[in-house]
Amino acid sequence: MAPMLEAWANVIVSGLIIGGIYAVVAVGLNLQYGLMRILNVAHGEFLMVGAYLTFWGTTLIGTSPHLLMPAVFVVLAVTGFALHAVLFRPLARVAPNPEVFEARGLIVSFGLMFIVQNAALLAWDADLRGGQGSLEAVRLGTLVVNGDKLLACAIALAVGGAMILWLRLTLVGKAVRALMQSPVGATLVGIDVRVLHPLVFGVGLGLAGLAGALISTFYTISPSIGQPYTVTALIVITLGGFGSVSGSLIGGVLLGVIEAVGVELTSPSLKMLLSYLVFVAVLIARPNGLFAR
Template structure:
């Protein structure tokens, strides 16, 4: 198998995890216009939960998803109740909500990072899990990446099925399109907001657990993943799970190939480069059709 194909596939594997991170953020932003830049910090916490359970209790990392997901769901509910519920109620315009939620979550980001610094210091922490080589279609990948990709893919498909195949999911999508309409047909808008925020945080937690299988943890890993998620959302379009998934994979491949042709030091530059290019060429996202342009969407 040619090297380029192998590098691209390794990017795809990582892109699957990017997609899951972005889907979580997309739920929060697409649905409620809450721009939660502390999303990466929820991810970091999920990673540490897994690390602690693996290193202190000897758990299988995969099993820890059952803890990090629900735990972060609860944290998400609490954060929403404490910080954002009020904000959503008070907001007059969408812009005001976006700006205020950005400020609040920015503060939250620093608080969570510093709490993590106090609890776990700035040391790199990690454990080894399934890091032996695995043959996939003639190419060799670390087994843990393949596992992380498969699980991220599974979660994304589950979420897609939930949004498109269940009544609750359909109501959520309805809410995303038109809040007033959703109220009129009797949807419990406030509770759905809280649940949705919690779900986004839970997905961040799960992604963090998966990433901890691949990379060492430090309290400051969150920011780069928040940025990654934002880029993926912009690539894939607001509120679209399928778009986020495709965007995540694309970003993973571009990053892997870019690093291959340049230097690992350019990883973030490449990501921002993709973002800039998309903003210039297709400001509404790669996959958005004209009908889904923001000005044609109703006010959230």
């Protein structure tokens, strides 16, 4: 392969890989918003918590981070279930209409963001930790790929695929999809929202934790890593469309590639500028996602 072409292939492949991880960062948030109209801006903070749980688990117990992932998922899912019961259910009860609930839910999740982020700073201080990775680089033909990232991406895509299957094949998943399309219709066919909402909120948090666990295998972590990932998730959701899981998968990969190519063409200091530009432009021009008809 020509050197020029090879360099670009490297850029695209690394964009694809990080994009796969972005997808799983976004899926949980998208499920929560799509089903319940809760835009949980503390999403990134729970991702950060997942990253720390993984870090401490591997440091203290000495197991592989990948073996800890199911546990991280469960811990955060249970947390999410409880948070929904304590915060969002009472909020839904007193809100006069869905629009007001949405606004208040947004403010409550800002409150959660402050609490979790600063509690983490208190507990773990602002130091950078971990991030050394454990796997060898992988050769794909002439391309060299970071092994940890590749594995993380594979897991992320597997989880994303599992989510799609869960939504399509299981009764609960079908209920979630039905509710996303028509809240009234779904309640008519006997779906119990009181169980489904906390469940999906929990799954959303669990997925955030899982994404954090994946990220902790190759990036250094600190209590402030969360917020940028919330923004990443928002951008991905905007690209793929609110409430669409497969949209999030495509949106994540798309954002990964856009960022990688954009940074390659300009400079790394422009990465955030570029991300926000994409976010704002898509939200203004195509608020229902790039793929909406």
